[in-house]
Amino acid sequence: MTALTDLTLHQAAALLRAGEASSRDLAAACLDRIAALDGDLHAFLTVTPALALAGADAADRQLAAWRRDPATPLSPLAGIPLAIKDVLCLRGAPTTAGSRLLEGFVPPYTATAVQRLLDAGMVVVGKTNCDEFAMGSSTENSGYGVTRNPWDRERVPGGSSGGSAAAVAAGLAYGALGSDTGGSVRQPAAFCGVAGLKTSYGRVSRYGLIAYGSSLDSVGPLARSVADAAALLAAIAGPDPLDATSMPNPVAAPDLADATVQGLRVGVPQEYFIAGMQPEVEAAVRAAVATLAELGAVIVPISLPHTEYALPVYYLIAPAEASANLARFDGVRYGRRVTPDQAGGSPLWAQYEATRGTGFGAEVKRRIMLGTYALSAGYYDAYYGQAQKVRTLIRRDFDTAFEQVDVIACPVAPTTAFRIGAKTDDPLAMYLEDVFTLPPSLAGICGLSVPCGFDAQGLPIGLQLLGPALGEAQVLRAGHVYEQATDWHMQRPTPGMAARRPAA
Amino acid sequence: MTRMALTKDEVEHIAALARLRLSAAEQAQFREQLSAILEHMAVLRRLDTAAIAPTASVLPLHSVLRPDVVRPSLSPEELLAAAPAAEAQMFRVPPVLD
Numbered sequence: 212m213t214a215l216t217d218l219t220l221h222q223a224a225a226l227l228r229a230g231e232a233s234s235r236d237l238a239a240a241c242l243d244r245i246a247a248l249d250g251d252l253h254a255f256l257t258v259t260p261a262l263a264l265a266g267a268d269a270a271d272r273q274l275a276a277w278r279r280d281p282a283t284p285l286s287p288l289a290g291i292p293l294a295i296k297d298v299l300c301l302r303g304a305p306t307t308a309g310s311r312l313l314e315g316f317v318p319p320y321t322a323t324a325v326q327r328l329l330d331a332g333m334v335v336v337g338k339t340n341c342d343e344f345a346m347g348s349s350t351e352n353s354g355y356g357v358t359r360n361p362w363d364r365e366r367v368p369g370g371s372s373g374g375s376a377a378a379v380a381a382g383l384a385y386g387a388l389g390s391d392t393g394g395s396v397r398q399p400a401a402f403c404g405v406a407g408l409k410t411s412y413g414r415v416s417r418y419g420l421i422a423y424g425s426s427l428d429s430v431g432p433l434a435r436s437v438a439d440a441a442a443l444l445a446a447i448a449g450p451d452p453l454d455a456t457s458m459p460n461p462v463a464a465p466d467l468a469d470a471t472v473q474g475l476r477v478g479v480p481q482e483y484f485i486a487g488m489q490p491e492v493e494a495a496v497r498a499a500v501a502t503l504a505e506l507g508a509v510i511v512p513i514s515l516p517h518t519e520y521a522l523p524v525y526y527l528i529a530p531a532e533a534s535a536n537l538a539r540f541d542g543v544r545y546g547r548r549v550t551p552d553q554a555g556g557s558p559l560w561a562q563y564e565a566t567r568g569t570g571f572g573a574e575v576k577r578r579i580m581l582g583t584y585a586l587s588a589g590y591y592d593a594y595y596g597q598a599q600k601v602r603t604l605i606r607r608d609f610d611t612a613f614e615q616v617d618v619i620a621c622p623v624a625p626t627t628a629f630r631i632g633a634k635t636d637d638p639l640a641m642y643l644e645d646v647f648t649l650p651p652s653l654a655g656i657c658g659l660s661v662p663c664g665f666d667a668q669g670l671p672i673g674l675q676l677l678g679p680a681l682g683e684a685q686v687l688r689a690g691h692v693y694e695q696a697t698d699w700h701m702q703r704p705t706p707g708m709a710a711r712r713p714a715a
Numbered sequence: 716m717t718r719m720a721l722t723k724d725e726v727e728h729i730a731a732l733a734r735l736r737l738s739a740a741e742q743a744q745f746r747e748q749l750s751a752i753l754e755h756m757a758v759l760r761r762l763d764t765a766a767i768a769p770t771a772s773v774l775p776l777h778s779v780l781r782p783d784v785v786r787p788s789l790s791p792e793e794l795l796a797a798a799p800a801a802e803a804q805m806f807r808v809p810p811v812l813d
Contacts, residue, residue, distance in 0.1 A: 316797050317796070317797060318797075319789050319793040319794060319796065319797070320789065412773050412774065413773075413774055426771065426772050426773070452781060455779035456772075456774060458774070517762075519758070520758065520759060520762065522755075523755060523756040523758055523759050524759065526752065526756070527756060527759075534733060538734075541734070542799055543798070543799070543806050543808055544797070544798055544806055545797035545798065545799075546797070546799070547799070548799035548800070550809075551736075557811065558809035558810055559808055559809045559810070559811050560734065561809075562808070562809055563734040564734050564735060564736035565736050567733075567734055567735050567736070568735050568736030568737060569736070571735070573741075576735055576737070576741070576745070577745060577748060577749065579733050579735065580726075580729050580730065580733060580735070580745055580749060581749055581752060581753075583729050583732050583733040584721075584725075584729050584749070584753075587728075587729065587732060593760075594753075594756065596769060597759050597760070597762075597764060598759060599769030599770055599771060600762075600764035600767040600768070600769045600770075601759055601762055601764060601767075602769070602770040603767050603768055603769060603770045604762070604764075604767060606770060606773065638748055638752065639751060639752060639755060642752075653770075654773065655773030655774070680773070
């Protein structure tokens with residue numbers, strides 16, 4: 212028999228409805244597996260067993276009521292264990308955003324996306340590790356230590372939602388919430404071999420998400436199948452009076468049962484196959500495109516000519532926004548306060564500088580410095596202003612492309628998961644990890660990462676399927692059809708085994 | 716040694732603007748790393764954007780208003796609970812004025 216923790220969210224939900232397992236069984240299985248594996252993987256910053264078991268018991272009562280009277284409303288997510296990236300607030304549970312500066316912070320309110328999943332009866336097993344304030348591509352920038360990739364513990368899980376991706380891949384939760392500003396859901400999903408959806412800007416409320424780059428931040432699900440990610444999206448998406456940028460458009464929960472790619476126009480951008488990318492990644496993505504063609508899709512070569520400018524544009528705009536957003540971490544209202552040894556000048560300013568100088572990690576300080584410079588007098592037009600204009604050109608590339616195609620297929624990242632420590636000394640090399648996920652983020656469109664193969668080391672490879680703004684239904688349908696025709700997403704790592712760890 | 720895009724004074728100035736106390740080692744490292752990153756950014760100058768409008772948001776901008784009615788909110792105690800120092804329902808900070 213398949214272990215409970217190997218099931219997809221949909222399979223687990225079917226067991227609950229059939230009465231073959233209780234939500235408490237699922238929660239206990241996840242908590243046991245966390246206890247067994249997470250000392251090594253470190254996917255979680257906080258595990259919430261009391262919250263999980265209380266939530267499971269409440270869900271079991273809902274399920275019992277539904278069994279007595281099938282007319283009782285019951286969410287398809289009721290009773291399913293969930294992990295939450297530690298950048299999303301959960302009332303009463305420590306929320307750090309991976310930063311030492313927020314050590315011990317317990318938010319007094321809950322993020323809308325989290326609340327909607329709680330309202331659907333989901334069971335929170337814990338908060339997951341991430342790069343500090345979601346700034347990073349490997350989870351190595353966490354102030355609390357790195358998360359290990361369940362497929363190879365010497366490698367990173369990707370980032371910044373690395374803990375969420377690792378938790379889903381390792382069977383520690385059936386789904387997770389992440390956030391994606393420049394690739395932070397899609398790239399860890401690809402590195403850990405799970406499905407990850409970057410939602411269109413405005414599709415999901417950002418209320419309760421600790422802000423990084425406010426014109427780019429999005430909340431999205433990670434799960435073991437595209438159908439699971441679609442179910443999570445259906446619950447979290449939609450307008451929220453607490454986020455004025457949440458779009459009023461109703462969520463088209465896609466009907467995946469009869470999804471097809473017959474006649475679907477799939478664009479393949481020439482700029483996303485670059486010199487220096489891992490050949491196995493290119494081969495797997497091209498094979499996935501061929502599979503879509505065999506399934507009836509029409510493949511259309513396209514060009515997104517401003518792709519090469521996305522990296523400099525992103526690494527000016529996001530740090531500029533971050534430098535403003537992170538001004539709030541000053542040791543006054545929440546988080547750590549550091550009182551300087553010697554006061555000269557204004558004691559308040561000295562406290563700000565000491566708190567921020569010691570509370571933030573190196574990458575956060577680097578981005579605050581970069582953003583402050585890009586916004587400073589004399590440099591604003593040359594850097595921030597020019598970046599905003601080139602952002603317009605990148606958006607137009609996608610507008611033009613989506614006149615010719617329905618979906619764009621390309622790699623998620625140029626490589627598979629790299630070794631822990633391989634890029635920590637070279638920020639620019641780390642930024643290049645995001646080269647294929649940044650352009651869609653700047654355009655505010657949606658993108659799905661779907662497993663599409665493994666390299667020779669046994670590390671997962673991700674296919675990125677992009678759709679226009681609010682086009683989640685079409686990328687989910689295409690991803691689901693691809694997944695049904697392949698078995699990459701059925702593979703599970705064996706994180707309990709030490710086999711992949713080389714002998715010391 | 717190649718010329719760096721940022722001077723030592725500029726790094727100190729940016730750190731002061733950002734209210735970040737940096738060690739001498741951090742200043743030197745950020746000067747080098749940020750200079751390299753800014754050199755990479757120079758590629759943006761290749762594009763003529765004189766006629767291009769900037770994108771501040773991908774959304775069509777519109778005002779969002781709600782009825783002006785009182786709603787429940789968090790209590791002062793809940794909001795002050797995470798503060799490093801609080802007194803008399805206020806955040807306590809070091810003196811700002813002499």
